[in-house]
Amino acid sequence: MKNKLLLVAFIFIIITACLTPQLQVETPTSTPPLTPLPTNTPVSAETDSLTVCLGQEPNTLYPFGGPNDAARSVLAAIYDGPIDTIGYDYQTVIFTQLPSLENGDAQIVKTPVRAGDQVVDASGKLIALAEGIKVRPAGCRGDDCVITYNGATPLEMDQMVVTFRLRPDLTWSDGTPITSEDSIYAFELASDPAINENPYLIERTQTYEAADEKTLQWWGIAGFIDPAYFTNFWSPSPKHVWSQFPVDQLKTVDVASRFPLGWGPYTVEEWIAGDHITLTKNPYYFRAVDGYPKFDQLSFRFIPDPDMALSELVAGRCDILDPTINLDNHAGLLQEMQTAGEAKAFFVTGMSMEWLGLGIVPASYDNGYEILQDRQDIFADQHTRQGIAYCLDRQSVVNNVLFGLSTVPTTYIPVDHPLYDSNIELIPYDPQVGISLLELAGWRDTDNDPSTPRRAVSVKNVSFNTPLVLNYYTTTATQRRQVVEILETSLAECGIQLNVQYFSQNDLYASGPNGFLFGRKFDMAEYALGVNSIEPPCGWFTTAEIPNKDNLWSGTNLSGFSSDEYDDACLTSQQLLPSEPNYVTLQRRTQNIFSTSLPAIPLYYRLRISATGPDICNFDFDPTANPLWNIESIARGEECGN
Numbered sequence: 001m002k003n004k005l006l007l008v009a010f011i012f013i014i015i016t017a018c019l020t021p022q023l024q025v026e027t028p029t030s031t032p033p034l035t036p037l038p039t040n041t042p043v044s045a046e047t048d049s050l051t052v053c054l055g056q057e058p059n060t061l062y063p064f065g066g067p068n069d070a071a072r073s074v075l076a077a078i079y080d081g082p083i084d085t086i087g088y089d090y091q092t093v094i095f096t097q098l099p100s101l102e103n104g105d106a107q108i109v110k111t112p113v114r115a116g117d118q119v120v121d122a123s124g125k126l127i128a129l130a131e132g133i134k135v136r137p138a139g140c141r142g143d144d145c146v147i148t149y150n151g152a153t154p155l156e157m158d159q160m161v162v163t164f165r166l167r168p169d170l171t172w173s174d175g176t177p178i179t180s181e182d183s184i185y186a187f188e189l190a191s192d193p194a195i196n197e198n199p200y201l202i203e204r205t206q207t208y209e210a211a212d213e214k215t216l217q218w219w220g221i222a223g224f225i226d227p228a229y230f231t232n233f234w235s236p237s238p239k240h241v242w243s244q245f246p247v248d249q250l251k252t253v254d255v256a257s258r259f260p261l262g263w264g265p266y267t268v269e270e271w272i273a274g275d276h277i278t279l280t281k282n283p284y285y286f287r288a289v290d291g292y293p294k295f296d297q298l299s300f301r302f303i304p305d306p307d308m309a310l311s312e313l314v315a316g317r318c319d320i321l322d323p324t325i326n327l328d329n330h331a332g333l334l335q336e337m338q339t340a341g342e343a344k345a346f347f348v349t350g351m352s353m354e355w356l357g358l359g360i361v362p363a364s365y366d367n368g369y370e371i372l373q374d375r376q377d378i379f380a381d382q383h384t385r386q387g388i389a390y391c392l393d394r395q396s397v398v399n400n401v402l403f404g405l406s407t408v409p410t411t412y413i414p415v416d417h418p419l420y421d422s423n424i425e426l427i428p429y430d431p432q433v434g435i436s437l438l439e440l441a442g443w444r445d446t447d448n449d450p451s452t453p454r455r456a457v458s459v460k461n462v463s464f465n466t467p468l469v470l471n472y473y474t475t476t477a478t479q480r481r482q483v484v485e486i487l488e489t490s491l492a493e494c495g496i497q498l499n500v501q502y503f504s505q506n507d508l509y510a511s512g513p514n515g516f517l518f519g520r521k522f523d524m525a526e527y528a529l530g531v532n533s534i535e536p537p538c539g540w541f542t543t544a545e546i547p548n549k550d551n552l553w554s555g556t557n558l559s560g561f562s563s564d565e566y567d568d569a570c571l572t573s574q575q576l577l578p579s580e581p582n583y584v585t586l587q588r589r590t591q592n593i594f595s596t597s598l599p600a601i602p603l604y605y606r607l608r609i610s611a612t613g614p615d616i617c618n619f620d621f622d623p624t625a626n627p628l629w630n631i632e633s634i635a636r637g638e639e640c641g642n
Contacts, residue, residue, distance in 0.1 A: 054302050303318070331405060
């Protein structure tokens, strides 16, 4: 996976949605009546109006202002694309075609470089070219042809050039044509240090320029071969309106933060703080000639209480319940409502997973491991980590906490992903195998009492007779308490005892060196990690992603796992194109190394839940897309046949 997406994943997508307390739920034998709650929001029940209920109010509609999940749902109605990710694949929306090497809109060209030039070296790092730097010369696509630059010999390296061709019929919702300059203006906004939007890609961009009014070209830094090059486009911003304001004011001015111009099916008409946002059909929408969108008006209501949201769904005052409404505790009820014909329920999993991190290398080891001063080196032997995995009843968690609506992962890639390696076998709950692996690592039942923890007899770097008692850290969310209860019981079957401690979100996720997760100060830690992308996130577990003082305690490899073999396979795959033979091979090799080494244990794919009224059609709740990615196609009743 590209590092530019890893950084986004780390900063924004470490999932905390499950931190909201949830109550223990049993699936009801019948659907209890839901009493519609009063509302002061005028919502039409006519077929020309659609109402989406959100679990929170958008914090901003300014794309560079850090929009929250609710805002992103609203923005999907204001902007369309520019690229949709559907079914783990990319689909163009506002281009005449998606750039590719095959259609000629992407090219790899030779470019001369000299000492002092910014290049991407053989390890994928952005660096000034100098004597002794290892690089891939032009045409070199693997490690076997890497050279060490001598500082004098002329050198050529590969450079990517990608051309983006905008549809000719794109206009802003005020009727002004969208041009290449609007995308360049967006690039300039994203490059502003105060915004710092996607710095990884911006730093690896040599030039972003207009070829003509509807054509743009992206030139990468020499040596930067990007597997997802066709996404290196900046979504247009309305330069003719926003450029009237200083960049630092755009976060607060209404024309950018509350009523932004777009090119999508709807345009914002009204925002009543704390209650609703009303949008109306955009007459300049490029798909208007095909009868889209289906509704003249679109309303977004803010209903954080899931019970009230379900009541409003039954009453017809919510047509769609957005996944920002926390419906985890109502999965069983939604299934009953669907059976009764009162609603349509949607449950999907995607690139977000619940993880059990193992403190393989705590931060205290960074200056060298000392058996008498540091925490015991309990996870160094991968047999210990594998044994723990066999002793986790993850399927029981899926069945009892998630109503059987999720699955147990084998690696960091969903099973539906095209790069998933189906040959990797799932580690099942098997205490006998787990015990055998623990004994192989040197953990023995010295007192023949299965109710007491095993003790170290011949565990490398662990003092004799150390009990297998592990600190388990997570948040106070009720769902996580339910998970811990199951896992604690199953681990005890193998002689593993937990010392469970619950922390607030702020305490658990506090930055290093003092924070538990990012300070790498834990034995076991349960957390969620996801990425707003469909690129394989092998980089999560590379050495470069270990939080430490040198990178200001930022990174996704919370366990401190480090493997040269894993790093090489992952980082090399990130510098190949999907069409190249070794790309798939290396992506799957990283999965195999992961499944054996277990730097962390994936517990389950996190659920995204949504619901609609029974008469709503064309709501396509895709696991990799914005929940309202096709808002223009959603219809009701008789319109469903059109």
